[in-house]
Amino acid sequence: MELFTLLVNPADIDAERIAEAMRENIGEAASVRDDVELRRVPLTGGTGIVCVLAGASEEEAAKARCAAARPLAAAIIEGYERTLLDRCIAKEVGADDREGAAEVRAQCDKQLASRAEGDVFYERRVAKLAGAIEAYLAEERFLHVEGFLRFRAEPYLEELRDSVAYAVDEWMMERQYQEFIALLKYFVYIQEAKIPAAHVVHHGNHDFTLLNERMLPIDTKQMDQFVVELIDKDISYEDVIVSTLISVSPGKLYVHSRTPDEQVIKTILTIFEGRAELCTDCAVCLPRLEERGGK
Known part of the structure; x- marks a missing residue:
């Protein structure tokens, strides 16, 4: 057959x-x-x-x-x-x-x-x-x-x-x-600095601390309304971090993290390119990272 x-x-x-x-x-x-x-x-x-x-x-x-x-x-x-x-x-x-x-x-x-x-x-x-x-x-x-x-x-x-x-x-x-991201990056580029410096201390996952140049906490509720609308209506905690940083417009941004490959860290460094510096074990962030990690 x-x-x-x-x-x-x-x-x-x-x-x-x-x-x-x-x-x-x-x-x-x-x-x-x-x-x-x-x-x-x-x-x-x-x-x-x-x-x-x-x-x-x-x-x-x-x-x-x-x-x-x-x-x-x-x-x-x-x-x-x-x-x-x-x-x-x-x-x-x-x-x-x-x-x-x-x-x-x-x-x-x-x-x-x-x-x-x-x-x-x-x-x-x-x-x-x-x-x-x-x-x-x-x-x-x-x-x-x-x-x-x-x-x-x-x-x-x-x-x-x-x-x-x-x-x-x-x-x-x-x-x-x-x-x-390119739009936010341009927005940061044309902004004048409002504070000399800011520190983002990333303790892992969604846990962040925002500090100004005097190492005092930055109020994440004080965000520019335009920036909030620019980010999104469904705003996430990472968006709050980014929008707060854009609102305070630091002249220099120090990002302290032991997991620099996380997307939120990459995003922050990209948006604040030229102003941002990454560190993992400086005298500022090491005690805070160890303190939070030991809890």
């Missing part, structure tokens, strides 16, 4: 390798290792892979089609996914925004780059594509891989579109954040 014939583009799918992978899977799943034959034949438009299962029952044929679907799905993902993603990204971002497309692509790669068995995102894509392949082969005996991708692989393509949409959202939020 001829189960199916595949037409693959050898530039994208290694016909010999996929035929061997399907032979192994079919032989194990249908317990017909000696009866299954996969031969490669030249066809117009690429390489044909013909699967023949001698003397197979309908139950064995169904198991064989299911077994063949997963390695074919994996080969399609390996051969075509990058191109498919790039098309989705170009549609979402615009063909002319190469920088934006590259940033979205990098975001997609964080989620989709792994093609290792067991990776949840990979397994989900393989399962959706394999399910569509199995359903198609139950009805048809000839599968043109590129035509199938275009017209019958909607569950898998929808998964890619969802991933791209998520990546675009992340990219847009990051771009807006960077534009906002």
Whole structure:
């Protein structure tokens, strides 16, 4: 019984390798290792892979089609996914925004780059594509891989579109954040200093102490209303720190922290670039950091 014939583009799918992978899977799943034959034949438009299962029952044929679907799905993902993603990204971002497309692509790669068995995102894509392949082969005996991708692989393509949409959202939020930081940075740049210096003592997580040049606490409630509106209506504690510092406009800002890689510290240093200095163990901050850490 001829189960199916595949037409693959050898530039994208290694016909010999996929035929061997399907032979192994079919032989194990249908317990017909000696009866299954996969031969490669030249066809117009690429390489044909013909699967023949001698003397197979309908139950064995169904198991064989299911077994063949997963390695074919994996080969399609390996051969075509990058191109498919790039098309989705170009549609979402615009063909002319190469920088934006590259940033979205990098975001997609964080989620989709792994093609290792067991990776949840990979397994989900393989399962959706394999399910569509199995359903198609139950009805048809000839599968043109590129035509199938275009017209019958909607569950898998929808998964890619969802991933791209998520990546675009992340990219847009990051771009807006960077534009906002640049605005605050410019606002600080054009402001004249109101106090000689300020100290931000970061005790970890959301625990901060703000001190003026005389090492007296700065009242975080005394914020410029314009700055508050500039930051956000849903203001976080980190926003309070930033907005207070912008409002008091120190000529010099000393940031004392033992965790300088935390995002809030990086943000403060970026906004007050040129005025800010980072330290982790000076005579001012060391006693305070040790005192708070020992509580």
